[in-house]
Amino acid sequence: MKVLRSITMLSVMAMLAASAATAQISLTPPGAETPPPEPVKPAARPKAKPREVAKDAIRKPPAAAPKPAATPVPDQTVTPAPVPDDPHADYVYAAYQRGQYKTAFDLATKRVQEKGDPKAMTMLGELYANGLGVKLDYDKAIGWYRRASAAGDREGMFALAMLRLSGRGGPGGGEEAAKLLASAAKLGSAKASYNLALLYIDGQNLPQDFKRAAELLRVAADAGNPQAQYALATFYKEGTGVPKDVEKSVRLLQAAALADNVEAEVEYAIALYNGTGTPRNQAAAVALLRKAARQNNPIAQNRLAWALSSGQGAPVDRVAALKWHIVAKTAGKGDPMLDDAFADMSPEDRAKAEAAARKWLGAK
Template sequence: MRLTLAFLLCAAISLVAPASAQVSPTPAAPEKPAAAPAKPAPAASPKVRPTTAAKKAAPSPLPAATPAPVETPDDPNVDLVFGAFQRGLYKTAFDLATKRVQEKGDPKAMTMLGELYANGFGVKRDDAKAADWYKRAADAGDREAMFELAMLRIAGRGGAVNRQEAARLMASSAKLGNPKATYNLALLYLGGEVLPQDVRRAAELMRLAADAGNPEAQYALATFYKEGTGVPKDLEKAARLLQQASLAGNVDAEVEYAIALFNGTGTSKNEAAAITLLRKAARQNNPIAQNRLARLLASGEGMPVNKIEALKWHTIAKTAGKGDPELDQALSTMSAEDKAKADIAVRRWLSTK
């Protein structure tokens, strides 16, 4: 049940898919539009892995280019700074945010400058400047800046590691309704290293973050209900939360929900839907899903037997460390010709990853 703060020094908040199951024989070109980077979010129980301040790997600094013109919208409420950031126009976002800070002292613009410096988007990465801008925005009451500064303090970026300050900032951001901060604060209570361990409080915070739509919190809370951690054991609630997180694109939740569907655990049994989810997660390179899919293909449970495909997914899962001696044995009698076909499929898959 312990979550060490060492986990908090990883790269981005995500959850580790549990291996248990009953299934037997789951930026940017200089000023071109680009997808905005995903925000980080630390996990819970032995199966949950936290967010960290290290966040995304920063790309190489963008060359200084003449900002693409941004038209002034008819709606004065449109945020040009965030709009430019979302389109990958980081230099434009930097210039607009700087102007807004100078003219209006806008905390949101300060947070944007912190984000740009923290990731090296449109400017040279500078953790000290990022921390300074986040602090100015946090002092002005911006909940996003409080969270981001907390993550920097945990990782020791832009200053010394300060976990107590990080916990205080996280609590302030959570109190203002930031789901990511609420989720991470729950992890701190769960770990018991920065804050006193309090599993019930962790579960309460996970529920708040889950209700606000945070997929990581939904998955973590599902694990709590599945195991009876800080809440009464309730497999139906666990399945509903896994479904929500799965629909939001959490791959680990897709695997666990697929297993629940296949076995009818806390939800109606639906082998076809389970297999669809396992295939989706396997294609997203989840080794648990790849292993479960290989088992079903080898045994013919819920689908026709296909040992070539089974060996393909089994081998791919093994390259990620998910071995399975039972599958080794079950597929050992395949012909040399079929093994060669599976090997070609494996090499084709790996060459695209």
């Protein structure tokens, strides 16, 4: 029986290098930590290969009926907490959250002038960095972020690090960013700990140090950062920077999957399907694959096609299976063995699958 092979260090490094932080920085009110933005893109490793979960798909699952033991992972939608209608609320942040950017700018400016508030400085940097309520101006954004950083605001440090790593603000961005991330991490920023770990993994702006990277990933993972949970799961699976521990790896994958990390959903599905580090539950595995497939993950689409064609974890549905195979092929995840598996389909069923695939692709 061929099973899904597990995650590799190379695959996670390629994934981490491919996910750049180009979106606006999410600010937090005093004392809170928001879900992190996508990680910064350290300089790409020249030998990194495209991300691939496994070459072996779900080919010939065991003939015995599955014995579900794990609880299926439910869909969860994370919504930001509402801004409290309270006299003591941070009105600058509240205006920003409501999209009232000009009001946020005016209030932040007043706070800086009257109180020298570093969080208001970070807000001004945020508005200039993204052209919200004011004309986009990276130089002014960097200036405000620098003032906020000097005043000890971890969000300002993190935002400035992201801009410096993106090449803004002149030469030496990587070195300055590493120092800023280290300072923000010491102040409790999970986002900074995660991105600093990426720099240690990459080994260009900082010496490559997987042990130190693992320590930082653990801090961020414990704080609920799903990207860190996924990366640390890979470390535990491979024994990179930490003792090898498959069960810890799977628990981290489960946590990241619950937080809607798509890569973790696919990997946790693999673990559930094979019973690796967790009781086998093929029904839960297929449910996760289906969820990830609907989020346009081609690996999940390919694996779902195999599951639906074999009837392991879900009733056989060759029309749906061929649909997902076609969709995965369109995204570059071809599979000659699946081509052969569907060769005997009737023209009517093939037409249904192709129409379903076109509908899905047209709706993207």
